[in-house]
Amino acid sequence: MVLRRSKGYQDIDGSTSSAPNSRTELPTAENGLPQDIEMASVSVVPDDTYTVTQAVNALGFGWFQVKLSLWTGLCWMADSMEMTILSILSPALHCDWHISRYQQALTTTVVFLGMMLSSTFWGNLSDRYGRKHALTLCAVLLFYYGLLSSIAPSFMWILLLRGLVGFAIGCTPQSVTLYAEFLPTKQRAKCVVLLDWLPESARFHVASGQTDKALETLEKIAKDNGKPMLLGRLVVDDATTSSPHRGRFRDLLVPSLRRTSLLLWFIWMACAFCYYGLVLMTTELFETSSILCSDIPLPSQTLDTCAADCKQLQTTDYMDLLWTTLAEFPGIFITIFTIERFGRKKTMAVQFVAYAICCCFLMVCSEKRVFLTVMLFLARGIIAGVFQAAYVYTPEVYPTSLRAVGVGSCSAMARLGAMVTPYVAQVLLKSSISFATSVYTVAAILASIACLVLPFETTGKELTENVQQHANANVRTNNAN
Numbered sequence: 001m002v003l004r005r006s007k008g009y010q011d012i013d014g015s016t017s018s019a020p021n022s023r024t025e026l027p028t029a030e031n032g033l034p035q036d037i038e039m040a041s042v043s044v045v046p047d048d049t050y051t052v053t054q055a056v057n058a059l060g061f062g063w064f065q066v067k068l069s070l071w072t073g074l075c076w077m078a079d080s081m082e083m084t085i086l087s088i089l090s091p092a093l094h095c096d097w098h099i100s101r102y103q104q105a106l107t108t109t110v111v112f113l114g115m116m117l118s119s120t121f122w123g124n125l126s127d128r129y130g131r132k133h134a135l136t137l138c139a140v141l142l143f144y145y146g147l148l149s150s151i152a153p154s155f156m157w158i159l160l161l162r163g164l165v166g167f168a169i170g171c172t173p174q175s176v177t178l179y180a181e182f183l184p185t186k187q188r189a190k191c192v193v194l195l196d197w198l199p200e201s202a203r204f205h206v207a208s209g210q211t212d213k214a215l216e217t218l219e220k221i222a223k224d225n226g227k228p229m230l231l232g233r234l235v236v237d238d239a240t241t242s243s244p245h246r247g248r249f250r251d252l253l254v255p256s257l258r259r260t261s262l263l264l265w266f267i268w269m270a271c272a273f274c275y276y277g278l279v280l281m282t283t284e285l286f287e288t289s290s291i292l293c294s295d296i297p298l299p300s301q302t303l304d305t306c307a308a309d310c311k312q313l314q315t316t317d318y319m320d321l322l323w324t325t326l327a328e329f330p331g332i333f334i335t336i337f338t339i340e341r342f343g344r345k346k347t348m349a350v351q352f353v354a355y356a357i358c359c360c361f362l363m364v365c366s367e368k369r370v371f372l373t374v375m376l377f378l379a380r381g382i383i384a385g386v387f388q389a390a391y392v393y394t395p396e397v398y399p400t401s402l403r404a405v406g407v408g409s410c411s412a413m414a415r416l417g418a419m420v421t422p423y424v425a426q427v428l429l430k431s432s433i434s435f436a437t438s439v440y441t442v443a444a445i446l447a448s449i450a451c452l453v454l455p456f457e458t459t460g461k462e463l464t465e466n467v468q469q470h471a472n473a474n475v476r477t478n479n480a481n
Contacts, residue, residue, distance in 0.1 A: 114166025123408020
């Protein structure tokens with residue numbers, strides 16, 4: 001526990017004060033400022049204390065969060081680039097190295113295998129040693145293995161190196177964990193959605209008992225945002241600091257979190273299955289539709305997976321890929337509007353249903369590129385919005401002591417869905433467009449139901465610090481309903 005006071009400070013309303021016995025007024029229900037947080041139970045005078053959550057909300061959104069947005073945005077830029085490469089690399093290897101369709105699917109699967117195997121590892125590492133250290137190591141490994149992938153001499157080497165690239169990318173979701181922990185409650189959803197190096201999280205420092213470092217970070221936020229630093233003691237919840245175990249995977253299945261964790265794992269798995277399936281289908285669907293939906297019968301050998309059967313990507317293919325990728329921008333902005341108005345759960349559920357409807361239209365066998373491009377555009381924007389909504393909800397629903405490992409475990413399940421999707425989007429699609437798209441439709445409908453039965457809505461709720469706080473908040477929510 002640390003007691004530190006600023007030499008000069010301002011009241012929250014902007015007035016300046018330097019009297020030694022004065023202190024900054026904390027947000028309370030009486031002065032009209034929002035405060036839903038409970039004060040932790042410690043043996044000090046309540047008026048002389050504040051928590052990290054109170055400090056972050058009082059200091060607001062400013063230049064500190066803008067800089068954080070830019071740096072964490074780079075993490076997602078790297079992730080997005082690697083994902084876009086997947087839809088281009090496989091056809092290129094098919095033509096240059098004469099690999100089969102199953103080998104093409106394997107080049108995609110191995111990336112997600114590396115991501116799945118590493119996600120929980122990165123989450124545990126982040127909860128134990130800090131988000132900043134994990135993300136720094138991730139950036140170094142991603143650069144190194146990505147560079148080596150570009151000079152891979154054979155198919156086996158490309159598989160190994162792409163798997164290691166996937167291992168490094170598995171840490172990317174931890175940037176959301178770090179980012180969300182620095183955002184005021186009102187701005188959290190819209191800013192996390194807009195993501196798509198760093199200071200360490202003050203919440204992590206508090207959870208690990210490093211109150212000095214947490215206070216230094218809060219003072220930096222106050223300086224960057226031009227806000228007064230709160231006076232008094234930084235309160236540390238005894239339940240948070242006394243526990244010798246943090247970031248344990250099995251704690252995600254305690255009674256108060258079990259249902260949430262199981263449902264979120266399925267939702268993330270279905271979301272990744274649908275999202276990356278659409279990414280891979282973008283280049284495959286045009287070629288397959290021109291073959292299967294043509295009025296002119298083609299020889300049967302055209303439809304097999306022979307390595308010699310090669311079609312180089314044309315300028316129109318790259319343009320269609322660009323257009324469908326741009327669909328993520330309107331999808332994200334629509335999500336920003338709906339996620340605060342209607343809540344996280346309902347937003348994800350409705351978007352999954354809308355995605356399923358778009359997939360139903362893709363079952364229509366058509367050679368018209370405009371029709372396919374429009375349907376892919378709509379579906380890509382919708383499923384991108386679902387992914388961002390899931391990234392908002394998941395860090396909010398887990399307490400600080402389990403937040404990184406919770407996000408990491410969800411990311412691992414997402415990679416499991418992504419590992420399966422190449423065999424639907426790149427192999428099954430070659431035989432039957434309607435069968436392949438119906439698989440994605442069913443997955444989206446089931447995920448929509450899972451979203452609706454999630455036990456906890458996080459809209460407008462404060463981030464909890466430990467499992468007990470989460471359980472208490474869950475009880476209060478259920479009683480209110």
